[in-house]
Amino acid sequence: MTVLRTTDAPAHSATPTKAVPIVPREHLDFGLEDGDIPRHWFGGDPFKTRFFDAMSTLFPEGERFFITCVRDFRDQVTDPEHLQAIKDFTRQEAQHSMVHSAFNQRLADQGIKVDRILANQRHFLFDVTRQRLSRQQTLAITAASEHLTAIMAQGWFERGDLFRDADPRVRAMYVWHAVEEVEHKGVAYDVMQQVARVGYLRRVLALLQVSINFPMFVFQIMRHMLKVDGFSRTQRLKLWTKGLWWLYGPGGMMADIIRPYLAWYKPGFHPWDSGMLPSYTVWADTLKRTGDVIAASDALTAPPQR
Incomplete structure (x- = not known):
């Protein structure tokens, strides 16, 4: 696949740079x-669970946007290769939307107001953002947004x-989504x-807008989810205090993305300046060999051999 780089060349010209093929994976x-x-x-x-659950509720409408x-x-x-990349990007994003919609049904069964969350997100993205902005x-x-997810x-x-303590099935869904986000990040x-x-x-x-809106939406949804879980105000305060430290404290989740974020x-x-996931080949080769997306995910989280 040819990846277009930012250059001073005329529109539609391309300068190749190293990337991996975009591979739409269906029926996993x-x-x-x-x-x-x-x-x-x-x-x-x-807290950790609902952080990722909240992101899942945002994905179907986000991917459609x-x-x-x-x-x-x-x-x-x-450029024919760029047109093919757009087609493959579209297929991957459509699959992400489908799989997360299926996962979100589990959340709805738990009492989470998924339909309302989707309606709010749809209104914000399509009735407000696309109507008011160029x-x-x-x-x-x-x-x-693609940069942030990648x-x-x-x-x-x-x-x-x-993610070693996460349920293997849900972890596999997020690892698959993560790999494909990196594949089509450019x-x-x-x-x-x-x-x-x-x-x-x-x-x-654009990134400043996303950096404000994305966590704001996630935290609002998490607030609803933790209430539905039945935690008292005091319990929720403790969960937020510990959870935000897990996210933003030294060595936390966000510490790993500061440098690529600022890039x-x-x-x-x-986007391809940062290359591909070093463990990409482990995941892709395991999936190709076994046909098992859970086994491919497990290969990334297995303790190192001694």
Whole structure:
């Protein structure tokens, strides 16, 4: 696959850079229909579980928004390889939406108001954001969101011990999603730079918008989820105190993504500057050999051999 880089060349020209093929993977069996997945599947920790559950509720409408914003400019793309990359990006994002919709049904069965969350997200993205902002800006927001999800994938899932206590089936879903986010991390960015010709300041503004809105939505949804779980106000305060330290404290989840996050603000930045997940081949080779997406995920979180 040819990946477009930010250059001073005319629109639609391409300078190759190292990337991996975008591989749409369909009909994977995560076992999400199994009835024995714990309510708090992340090692019994309510905060960690609901952090990822809240993100899952945002993905279906978010992925649909990303696809729509890239498609706004698809007719202006002339390079066949880039058109194929957009097609594969769309297929991957559509699969993410489908799988997370299935997972979200589990949350609805627990009493989480998933339909209301989806409706709110749909209104914000399509009735507000796409109606009030230019197509260039919504594409920039898409590229910034893709950057954020890709660096979270690269920073978090390289720490095999971090997700070792998670239920293998849910962990496999998130590892698969993470791998594919990294595979297609340059697609929206290339459309933004080479076709929509979005400038530096608009690009910076887009990530600032995403950096505020994304955690705000996640935390609002988590607040609802922890109430539904039946935790008292005092219990929730303790969960938030401990959980925010897990996220933002020294050595926490966010510490791993600070440097790649800031790289976005560097002139001349491109998502593929940070390369691919070092363990990508372990996951991909295991999946190819076994056909088992859970085994592929387990290969990343297995304790190192002594």
